[in-house]
Amino acid sequence: MTPIFPGSVDAAGQRATLGVLGGGQLGRMFVHAAQRLGYFTAVLEPDAQSPAGQVSHHHIQTDYDDSAGLAQLAHLCQAITTEFENVPAQALQTLALTRPVAPSAAVVGIAQNRIEEKAHFAACADVSGVTCAPYAVIETPAQLQAVQDDQADLLPGILKTARMGYDGKGQVRVKTADELAAAWAELGGVACVLEKMLPLTAECSVLIARGWDGKVVSYAPQRNVHVEGILAVTHAYEGNMPPALATRAREAAVSIAHHLGYVGVLCVEFFVVEDGSEHGGLVVNEMAPRPHNSGHYTIDACDASQFDLQVHAMAGLPLPQPRQHSPAIMLNLLGDVWFNTDGQLQEPDWYSVLSLPGTHLHLYGKLEARAGRKMGHLTVTGPDVASVKTVARRAAELLSLPGLDAI
Numbered sequence: 079m080t081p082i083f084p085g086s087v088d089a090a091g092q093r094a095t096l097g098v099l100g101g102g103q104l105g106r107m108f109v110h111a112a113q114r115l116g117y118f119t120a121v122l123e124p125d126a127q128s129p130a131g132q133v134s135h136h137h138i139q140t141d142y143d144d145s146a147g148l149a150q151l152a153h154l155c156q157a158i159t160t161e162f163e164n165v166p167a168q169a170l171q172t173l174a175l176t177r178p179v180a181p182s183a184a185v186v187g188i189a190q191n192r193i194e195e196k197a198h199f200a201a202c203a204d205v206s207g208v209t210c211a212p213y214a215v216i217e218t219p220a221q222l223q224a225v226q227d228d229q230a231d232l233l234p235g236i237l238k239t240a241r242m243g244y245d246g247k248g249q250v251r252v253k254t255a256d257e258l259a260a261a262w263a264e265l266g267g268v269a270c271v272l273e274k275m276l277p278l279t280a281e282c283s284v285l286i287a288r289g290w291d292g293k294v295v296s297y298a299p300q301r302n303v304h305v306e307g308i309l310a311v312t313h314a315y316e317g318n319m320p321p322a323l324a325t326r327a328r329e330a331a332v333s334i335a336h337h338l339g340y341v342g343v344l345c346v347e348f349f350v351v352e353d354g355s356e357h358g359g360l361v362v363n364e365m366a367p368r369p370h371n372s373g374h375y376t377i378d379a380c381d382a383s384q385f386d387l388q389v390h391a392m393a394g395l396p397l398p399q400p401r402q403h404s405p406a407i408m409l410n411l412l413g414d415v416w417f418n419t420d421g422q423l424q425e426p427d428w429y430s431v432l433s434l435p436g437t438h439l440h441l442y443g444k445l446e447a448r449a450g451r452k453m454g455h456l457t458v459t460g461p462d463v464a465s466v467k468t469v470a471r472r473a474a475e476l477l478s479l480p481g482l483d484a485i
């Protein structure tokens with residue numbers, strides 16, 4: 079991979095331009111990072127008012143699989159990435175015929191399908207040292223029956239659609255064989271996995287970036303707190319989890335990325351289960367082939383953010399090891415923040431929040447607030463963990479955020 083330098087002009091007179099499939103908040107923060115370095119950017123996204131489309135030099139407004147749109151993206155850009163893991167892998171395949179695409183269609187295809195994803199985790203369990211939660215694949219009525227008959231140990235469990243799940247969507251918690259059958263019918267009988275419900279003591283994730291040359295850099299694991307299946311709080315500071323577990327998680331994520339031949343930014347999510355279990359404390363949950371919500375703190379608390387690394391990796395620039403300079407807590411801002419207790423729209427009290435020291439507000443430019451919709455996030459940084467926690471708690475109180483007791 080020949081590096082694509084920012085500000086450069088190619089033989090055809092075209093300025094170095096990086097492209098992204100998908101126009102959500104991850105695309106927006108990618109565009110910010112790319113533009114800060116001096117690249118031009120292009121976003122392919124059907125929505126006219128998308129977070130990334132609003133801020134990009136070029137917005138190609140077509141469906142992700144539109145051949146004319148994809149051709150235009152390939153024409154405009156010297157390298158292309160994705161921000162949305164449910165983008166059709168075929169679209170990345172098409173783009174890769176003429177342009178470097180990172181991550182590749184093959185790895186995005188694996189991450190898009192929980193069945194393939196779990197098979198990959200199993201295939202590299204010997205090197206990564208982690209396995210996933212016990213599970214069964216349910217694609218046919220016969221498989222459902224077999225689970226009901228022989229795998230009662232998977233209950234209570236969570237039935238998850240193999241494809242298109244995010245933020246806890248496409249998941250049903252089931253306690254009995256009858257509930258399982260009803261849940262599978264409710265999900266339309268599509269391909270699913272039934273995962274055993276594990277007694278989690280914590281959750282964490284690891285972000286890594288891997289270059290075309292196989293070089294890997296990583297951040298220390300961040301500890302994540304979910305409320306109703308959606309990330310609410312990320313704790314990113316030394317001591318956020320036991321050091322031995324943190325080292326294991328980081329090493330596991332790196333080996334998973336190597337095993338995939340991954341290029342780009344990858345996030346691997348882990349469960350921490352009660353000690354003394356057969357899993358040895360750490361269980362791999364899933365991976366996202368892109369920057370991740372739990373890594374947003376890197377923008378304000380590290381000398382290179384996950385989006386900077388995404389840009390570097392795809393453009394073939396060097397990947398220096400990032401350094402976290404401040405402890406941080408990230409609070410997700412869902413649409414709920416824009417509604418009062420009577421369900422009336424309200425303007426959040428930004429004045430009070432922004433008067434707190436070390437608060438960094440990021441709003442994604444979404445025009446309509448809806449309950450459960452990710453509208454933005456607030457990262458709190460400070461000189462030490464205690465002061466970061468104090469400010470984060472105060473901000474969470476001011477905004478009536480969930481997960482306050484987890485700060």
Ligand code: ATP
Pocket residue numbers: 211236238243244245246247273274275276277278281304307308309347363364
């Ligand atoms: P996202 O895309 O936001 O990461 P998702 O929809 O892909 O979420 P998962 O990560 O599979 O969903 O699950 C969401 C949350 O549900 C997990 O972070 C965890 O809190 C809980 N959860 C999922 N699977 C299990 C399990 N097997 N045992 C216990 N809790 C679980």
Ligand code: MG
Pocket residue numbers: 347363364
């Ligand atoms: Mg998840």
